[in-house]
Every structure is written in structure tokens, then in C-alpha cells.
Amino acid sequence: MKKLLALILAGTLLISMSAYVLAEETGDSDGYTPPATCPCRDPNNCSSAEILGSCGCGAPDCKCTAGGGSSNDSNSYWAGLTPEEIAIAQGSEAAALAQEATGIPWPTAIAASEENKSVGEYMNNAVTSTHGLSQTTPVAQGGNVIINGQPSNQTFSVKKTLPAHVDAAKAQASALGGTVLNCVDIDGSVFFDTATVNFYMPGVVGGQNIQVYHFANGTWSPVNVAEIREDHVVVDMTAYGILTFIEVPAAPAEASAE
Numbered sequence: 001m002k003k004l005l006a007l008i009l010a011g012t013l014l015i016s017m018s019a020y021v022l023a024e025e026t027g028d029s030d031g032y033t034p035p036a037t038c039p040c041r042d043p044n045n046c047s048s049a050e051i052l053g054s055c056g057c058g059a060p061d062c063k064c065t066a067g068g069g070s071s072n073d074s075n076s077y078w079a080g081l082t083p084e085e086i087a088i089a090q091g092s093e094a095a096a097l098a099q100e101a102t103g104i105p106w107p108t109a110i111a112a113s114e115e116n117k118s119v120g121e122y123m124n125n126a127v128t129s130t131h132g133l134s135q136t137t138p139v140a141q142g143g144n145v146i147i148n149g150q151p152s153n154q155t156f157s158v159k160k161t162l163p164a165h166v167d168a169a170k171a172q173a174s175a176l177g178g179t180v181l182n183c184v185d186i187d188g189s190v191f192f193d194t195a196t197v198n199f200y201m202p203g204v205v206g207g208q209n210i211q212v213y214h215f216a217n218g219t220w221s222p223v224n225v226a227e228i229r230e231d232h233v234v235v236d237m238t239a240y241g242i243l244t245f246i247e248v249p250a251a252p253a254e255a256s257a258e
Contacts, residue, residue, distance in 0.1 A: 116160050126200075127158050127184045132166040137181040137201050139245065145188075146196035156197055159185040161242055165215060169244035172213060172220045178248035181210065187240050195237045201245070202231050209250045215242035 081089065104119055112122035121128055126140035143155035161183050169183040181201070188195075204210065206229045213220040216239070223243065227234040233245065 125155065125158050127160055127182060130160065130166060130182055130184075131163050132170070133180060133182070137203055137245065139182045139184050140200040141186075141197065142200060144198065147190060147192045148194055152190070154188060154190050154195075156186050156188040156195070156240075158199075159187060161185045165242050165244075168215060168220070169213075169246070172244065173246045176211065176246060176248050178211070178246045181245040181247055183242065183244040185242055186237070193238065196226060196234060197237055198232055198234045199245075200231060201233050204228065204233060205230055209248045211246050211248055213244050213246065214239065215244070220244070 108122065109119060112119045115122060117127070118129075120126075124140055125142070126138055128136065128138040130136045139158055141156050141158050143153065145152055145154040145156055147154060165185075166180070166183045169180045173180045186197075208228055210225065210228055210233055212223040212225055212233070212235050214223050214237070215221075223238075224236040225233065226236050235243075237243075
């Protein structure tokens, strides 16, 4: 059963397509034509050949490995599959079993992968590493966004950006003589004219000169920074999209007049 669950959860689409083709070849509209010599077996211990119906058997209580051999036999286990399909199935099964061993729910792992995030980043609505930046200050958002001056229960999603956005952010930082702390894509589900958003950025300290810019139509526009305090940067956004946080050295104090 573990093997069956692993294959299903791994989403081996190509193998499923093979199963469909093999079922078509049997001439049975249900994809199942049990041979007369197909004895019953433990329904909780099915081989991949049985799952795919490659022996002409689609029922889980049917032992249809070649020649009535054991389902653990390496030759009969992948009967009816091409070498490419076998490699995909084996790799997917191994990945699925490894994922199962972590204890992390599959829906969570899949959702994180779809956003190109680690599970930790996905679960914490954060971006802790960014392609193209050797050092990254994590950016997260925990909710309580103030929408048009009114408190709300809204949370803005913090997503990863494209490498091109990071390159553009680095160019902007260079023009300012600063350093990119992070570059993220902010999204949400509510319309607003202004949104005061508290970003959690561990390592930030009060007094840092952090400027925030919004990328649109190929240019960076400054975003008002309402507050900088320990581990937090609060900004007033007027639109969703790409934000970059840039630390700029403080201007040197002017020499006092003699």
C-alpha cells in the first residue's frame, strides 16, 4: 500500500498515461480483462505492474505478475513499462517515500514546491533566501494589515521574485550606493488605496537607513517607510507587486561650523 500511495502522491503523470495506453490495448472499455489464470492475492500488497494493469489485470485483489511470480521480482514488477517510464516511476516512488518519512503533509509540500519555496518559507509566509543574493534578510508578513486607515484581519502573501527582478533591484541599490536586503513579490486578495504593512525582518535595528521601492513598468518608485524598529519595517503601500528593501549608508554628519 505504501508503494501505491507513494506513486499516486508523487503524481507520476507519465506512468498514468502509460496505464491508459495499456488499458486501451486490452480492448476492454474498463481497461481490465482478468486472465483465467489470475489468482487472488493480498489487496494491500500490489505491485506496480498490477496497479498499471500491464499484465491485463486491473483489480487490486489479483496477482498478475509474469508467470505467477512474486510481485517483488524485479523483472515482473515493472512489466510493460519502457526504461524511461521505469526510471520516472522509481525516482518518484523514492521521492514520495522520503517525503512521507519527514512527516510533512503532502499538500503542504506540494504547495511549497509550486511557489518555489522551502516548506518553512511557505508555512511562515516568508522569503528567507533569494536567488542572486549572497546574503538575504528574511521578509515575512503576519497579518493585521491596515487597509485605507482601518485595522483589518488581512494578510499579504510574501512570494519569491524572478531573477530579473533581483537584478533590477541590485542595479537600483548600486545607483543609491546601497545593498539589497531582499526582493519580494507582495500579493493579496483585497483592493486598497493605501495599505500600511508591517514586515517582519529579523536582524533589522532601529536607526537603519532602509529604503523601499516598488517596481512597475520597468522603473522603481519609492514607497513611504512609516517606521523602522527592531526586526520590523513598516511601509505604506499603494499597490501590490515587487518590493525591494535597500539599506543605504546614512549620510555623513556635516562638520560643525567653527
